[in-house]
Amino acid sequence: MDHKISEDFIEEVRRQADIVEIISEHVVLKRTGKNYQGLCPFHSEKTPSFNVNPDRQMFYCFGCHTGGNIFSFLMKKEGLAFIEALKKVAGKYGMELPERELSSEERKNEAQRSRWREIHEWAACYYHDVLLHRPEGQDGLAYFEHRGIGPEVIQDFRLGFAPDRWDGLIRELADKGVAPEELAEFGLAVRRETSEQEISYYDRFRNRVIYTILDVKGAPIAFGGRVLDDSTPKYLNSPETKFFHKGRNLYGIHLASRGIREVGYSLLLEGYMDTIAAQRAGFTNAVASLGTALTKDQARLLKKYAGKIVIGYDSDKAGIQATLRAGEILLDEGLNIQVLLFEDAKDPDEFLKKHTVAEFRKKLENTITFIEFKYKMLIRDTPLRTIPDKAELIRKLAPDILKVSSVVEKEGYERYLSLELGLTLEAVQHEIDSLTKKTRGNRGNPEIFSQQQDISVKKRNTIEGTDIDSFQESYVHLGVFRAEQTILRIILENPNYKNQVADNLDKEFWRLQEHKFIFENFPENSLNLIDNDSWYEKVQRRLAEIYELSIDFDKADMLLKDCIALIKETKKKETIEDLQAKMILLEKSGDMTGALALLQEIGERLKRGEK
Numbered sequence: 001m002d003h004k005i006s007e008d009f010i011e012e013v014r015r016q017a018d019i020v021e022i023i024s025e026h027v028v029l030k031r032t033g034k035n036y037q038g039l040c041p042f043h044s045e046k047t048p049s050f051n052v053n054p055d056r057q058m059f060y061c062f063g064c065h066t067g068g069n070i071f072s073f074l075m076k077k078e079g080l081a082f083i084e085a086l087k088k089v090a091g092k093y094g095m096e097l098p099e100r101e102l103s104s105e106e107r108k109n110e111a112q113r114s115r116w117r118e119i120h121e122w123a124a125c126y127y128h129d130v131l132l133h134r135p136e137g138q139d140g141l142a143y144f145e146h147r148g149i150g151p152e153v154i155q156d157f158r159l160g161f162a163p164d165r166w167d168g169l170i171r172e173l174a175d176k177g178v179a180p181e182e183l184a185e186f187g188l189a190v191r192r193e194t195s196e197q198e199i200s201y202y203d204r205f206r207n208r209v210i211y212t213i214l215d216v217k218g219a220p221i222a223f224g225g226r227v228l229d230d231s232t233p234k235y236l237n238s239p240e241t242k243f244f245h246k247g248r249n250l251y252g253i254h255l256a257s258r259g260i261r262e263v264g265y266s267l268l269l270e271g272y273m274d275t276i277a278a279q280r281a282g283f284t285n286a287v288a289s290l291g292t293a294l295t296k297d298q299a300r301l302l303k304k305y306a307g308k309i310v311i312g313y314d315s316d317k318a319g320i321q322a323t324l325r326a327g328e329i330l331l332d333e334g335l336n337i338q339v340l341l342f343e344d345a346k347d348p349d350e351f352l353k354k355h356t357v358a359e360f361r362k363k364l365e366n367t368i369t370f371i372e373f374k375y376k377m378l379i380r381d382t383p384l385r386t387i388p389d390k391a392e393l394i395r396k397l398a399p400d401i402l403k404v405s406s407v408v409e410k411e412g413y414e415r416y417l418s419l420e421l422g423l424t425l426e427a428v429q430h431e432i433d434s435l436t437k438k439t440r441g442n443r444g445n446p447e448i449f450s451q452q453q454d455i456s457v458k459k460r461n462t463i464e465g466t467d468i469d470s471f472q473e474s475y476v477h478l479g480v481f482r483a484e485q486t487i488l489r490i491i492l493e494n495p496n497y498k499n500q501v502a503d504n505l506d507k508e509f510w511r512l513q514e515h516k517f518i519f520e521n522f523p524e525n526s527l528n529l530i531d532n533d534s535w536y537e538k539v540q541r542r543l544a545e546i547y548e549l550s551i552d553f554d555k556a557d558m559l560l561k562d563c564i565a566l567i568k569e570t571k572k573k574e575t576i577e578d579l580q581a582k583m584i585l586l587e588k589s590g591d592m593t594g595a596l597a598l599l600q601e602i603g604e605r606l607k608r609g610e611k
């Protein structure tokens with residue numbers, strides 16, 4: 001681990017800082033006994049379930065299960081990286097951050113990144129200035145005005161115009177000491193080799209209105225340009241570079257990150273103009289993917305803010321296809337998906353021009369689920385005449401229905417299909433479940449099914465609506481999950497029990513990597529974990545939840561024994577096939593360490609002659 005800041009310093013900041021004071025800047029806290037309570041800033045609620053514990057310097061919300069320490073609070077609330085949160089707290093208490101020497105490679109990379117940011121900021125200012133204040137920008141301004149976009153929106157989205165010339169940006173930035181090579185490196189200019197082997201550069205964006213792509217903090221990171229006439233390409237975007245990946249960003253997120261949390265869902269749209277129009281109409285949760293099909297990274301980004309998504313793509317054929325693809329990706333991430341339909345408009349922008357905001361709101365209240373949407377699309381072209389037709393249709397929808405984690409929701413879809421198709425609920429369920437068995441390798445193992453139910457129960461009772469993004473976790477047996485938590489709760493209170501656990505269970509028994517980490521690092525050296533922001537947040541969050549478990553410490557001995565026994569028992573019952581299935585899931589989720597651990601176990605079991 002390569003830490004930029006010494007752990008002593010972090011510990012010192014933590015000692016000096018007061019979590020109640022810091023959180024009070026964001027949340028009205030009331031004292032209740034030893035703790036403080038308030039309305040959770042991470043989900044909307046009317047009665048307080050957000051708790052701050054000054055003794056442990058941790059917070060935890062019983063509503064949305066967000067939790068952590070002072071740093072994770074600021075990271076989440078203000079969108080800061082760990083180092084930034086640390087700086088902020090340190091600054092507040094008059095402490096200065098000692099900087100470690102960076103390696104030359106790191107220094108180079110950091111310098112390049114800040115240069116990239118600086119140049120994008122200058123470019124955004126230039127395009128914006130051309131649009132608003134220079135004669136060459138008049139066509140652009142007329143274009144936006146014609147579409148009902150006023151000065152305020154132009155400011156909020158930092159809209160701009162690239163003039164109709166080859167060297168507008170190149171010249172402008174030359175005054176600031178930016179070489180054309182640099183602009184080309186960051187995708188803002190294009191390099192051209194002429195016949196005499198001479199190299200020249202020209203502006204990438206010419207004669208286009210500019211949609212500045214801003215990161216979550218509102219800093220420009222790329223641009224999208226649209227032509228004013230019918231020339232092609234209609235849209236031109238910044239290319240992928242070392243620092244910009246369009247699949248990891250969303251248009252409008254600088255405003256929507258807050259809006260989504262406030263209303264509890266994201267409104268996922270297709271285009272720049274849709275996003276602007278929706279935001280302008282007061283739908284502050286509107287975002288768009290950047291001219292590409294929705295990616296897994298974008299789905300995860302959205303999941304950070306809320307567990308529910310409403311898709312409002314174009315109503316044409318391409319839009320329907322895009323909705324179907326996006327839906328699958330979002331379903332894989334365990335998100336609740338609704339689809340917005342516009343019968344008489346091609347997209348949200350047009351809808352908002354034709355109709356009132358109230359009518360748009362009404363549409364949002366009458367969305368359909370993704371599975372209903374897919375059903376409607378499937379039957380639109382091929383009417384169902386025979387029973388085999390209907391069975392075929394159910395089989396097409398089954399994979400999506402099986403991805404739904406809630407048993408109640410799943411049954412809702414089965415009922416919907418039974419009503420739509422005029423079949424009994426049993427018949428529909430039978431068809432769907434028969435597919436589970438087939439896809440799971442024809443084992444007909446009843447344990448798998450009970451395990452699935454277990455997971456759903458867990459989701460409903462304990463982690464529903466939270467953004468726990470560990471794919472792995474959804475495959476953890478509920479009993480094991482609880483047992484691991486209980487073991488850790490006991491150890492955090494009394495580390496002397498660690499040996500007992502280590503003696504009885506082998507090191508790899510932890511199903512959740514966060515749990516393993518906590519076991520190995522807490523409570524003794526609790527700060528050895530700042531190598532990665534999202535990992536830090538995950539661990540803090542687990543910790544906060546574990547600390548909130550109330551257990552009877554007088555019976556710690558017995559509880560610990562029970563938990564160890566349960567874990568051993570579950571492990572014994574798992575067949576090799578179960579392990580293989582889990583391994584594939586882990587591989588798909590990118591958790592190679594987890595997959596390898598399982599592979600090892602499978603190998604050992606096979607050696608022992610087990611099946």
Ligand SMILES: [Zn+2]
Nearest residue numbers: 040043061064
């Ligand atoms: Zn909450």
